[in-house]
Each structure stands twice: as C-alpha cells, then as structure tokens.
Amino acid sequence: MSNTDNKITLQQAINWTTNWRSSPSTSARAFLIPIEDLEGVVAEIKSQGAGANARAYLAIDNGVEKLIIVGTKKNASGVYVDLLPANSDDVSGTGNSIWDFTEPCPPQCDPNSPLN
Numbered sequence: 032m033s034n035t036d037n038k039i040t041l042q043q044a045i046n047w048t049t050n051w052r053s054s055p056s057t058s059a060r061a062f063l064i065p066i067e068d069l070e071g072v073v074a075e076i077k078s079q080g081a082g083a084n085a086r087a088y089l090a091i092d093n094g095v096e097k098l099i100i101v102g103t104k105k106n107a108s109g110v111y112v113d114l115l116p117a118n119s120d121d122v123s124g125t126g127n128s129i130w131d132f133t134e135p136c137p138p139q140c141d142p143n144s145p146l147n
Contacts, residue, residue, distance in 0.1 A: 037068050038128040041116050044099055047090030059089075059096040060147060063134035072130045076102035076114075084111055096135040102127060 039047075076083050082105040090097040102114040114127040140147050 037071075037131045037133075039099065039131045041118075041129060043092070043131075044088070044090065044101075044129045047092045047097055047099065048088050050091035051089045051096075054091055058137065059135040061136040061140070062098040062132055063136060063139040064098070064132045065134070068130065068132060072100050072102075072128075075128055079104050079114060083114075086111065086113060095133065098132040098135075100130045100132065 072085065076085055079102055084103045084105075085100050086103050088099050088101070090099050103111040104114055106112050116127050116129065136147070
C-alpha cells in the first residue's frame with residue numbers, strides 16, 4: 032500500500048491547497064498514513080536539526096482530498112516557516128520535500144471507530 036517516495040512538487044502543493052481553500056465543503060474526516068511514508072517524512076525533517084517540526088495542509092486534486100506534509104523550522108522571530116524545495120518542480124529526493132498522503136477517510140475508514 033505504501034510508496035515511500037510520495038513527494039510532490041511545490042506547484043502541485045500550491046494548486047491543491049488553493050483548491051481546498053476554495054472548496055465550500057469537504058467530506059474527509061481523517062487520513063490513513065502508511066507508516067513507511069510517515070517514517071520517510073520524519074527522517075527528512077529530523078535532518079534539519081533542533082527546532083524542526085512538521086506542518087500538515089489539507090488539499091484537493093481533481094476532487095480527491097489530500098493531506099500534504101512539509102518540514103518546518105523556527106526562524107529568528109520564533110515563527111515556524113515551511114521548508115520548501117528550492118525548485119517548484121523538484122521531487123528528486125534531495126533537500127526539502129513536500130509529501131503527499133492520499134488515503135482519505137472515507138473511503139479508508141474504520142467503520143467501528145467512535146472518531147468516525
């Protein structure tokens with residue numbers, strides 16, 4: 032189920048998050064995240080050193096709800112800034128990445144969970 036190379040371009044991330052903000056309503060309640068993908072993003076973010084964190088954005092691509100994750104680092108003003116790729120088309124695996132987690136709930140839901 033997992034693809035540990037679920038990176039997307041900066042332009043894709045911009046388009047998808049813009050779509051999310053423009054959408055009047057959505058149906059996703061949660062996202063299923065394969066542990067291998069989560070480990071990949073955590074390893075990349077941890078390489079940033081002290082003060083590194085992650086930020087998750089909600090997005091839509093062609094009607095499909097998505098969760099994308101970027102690394103962040105606290106700047107001198109105390110603001111956590113997104114660590115984005117230098118090139119908007121870069122998914123090479125070097126430097127900063129934007130990760131696409133695309134298992135929305137529904138349909139990837141636990142039918143017995145009280146959180147649903």
